[in-house]
Amino acid sequence: MSNYSEESILNFLGPYKGNRSAVLRSLQLVQELLGYVPDSALDIIAKNSNVSRAEVYGVFTFYSDFRSTPPAKAVVKVCVAEACQASGSASLISELHDKGYDIHKGNIKDDIQMEQTFCLGNCALGPAAMVNGAPIGRATCAKIFASTSAVTA
Numbered sequence: 001m002s003n004y005s006e007e008s009i010l011n012f013l014g015p016y017k018g019n020r021s022a023v024l025r026s027l028q029l030v031q032e033l034l035g036y037v038p039d040s041a042l043d044i045i046a047k048n049s050n051v052s053r054a055e056v057y058g059v060f061t062f063y064s065d066f067r068s069t070p071p072a073k074a075v076v077k078v079c080v081a082e083a084c085q086a087s088g089s090a091s092l093i094s095e096l097h098d099k100g101y102d103i104h105k106g107n108i109k110d111d112i113q114m115e116q117t118f119c120l121g122n123c124a125l126g127p128a129a130m131v132n133g134a135p136i137g138r139a140t141c142a143k144i145f146a147s148t149s150a151v152t153a
């Protein structure tokens with residue numbers, strides 16, 4: 001859903017109206033609905049949850065999974081935590097960098113966005129990656145781009 005209105009978001013968040021403890025869930029729902037959390041949605045969530053915009057913003061910025069811009073067709077998360085470093089993630093990251101993807105900046109190229117993350121819970125199969133939520137163990141560039149091509153084609 002790329003077009004939205006305040007009313008459509010308020011309707012979507014209806015069950016959480018006035019629930020001050022539902023800010024995190026509201027942010028999750030908006031991101032599920034739109035693919036990201038636009039700046040204007042922070043005000044809508046604040047209004048719906050009866051909290052300040054600053055409180056919503058604080059939750060939004062605390063969790064790195066929330067995005068403020070629309071995602072690419074393929075969102076690739078590459079683990080940079082210790083177990084994956086021990087399994088060779090540095091060379092994977094270097095190969096991705098050579099192909100024009102900087103996971104530290106999360107740049108978008110060819111409708112693919114690469115991001116760093118800290119542990120995907122797949123430490124035994126490091127280096128670990130994830131493409132649109134689907135895990136990739138013993139990740140290589142070939143495996144990653146095979147998955148992204150299925151989404152971006």
Ligand code: FES
Nearest residue numbers: 079084120122123
């Ligand atoms: S450290 Fe990489 S998946 Fe856990």
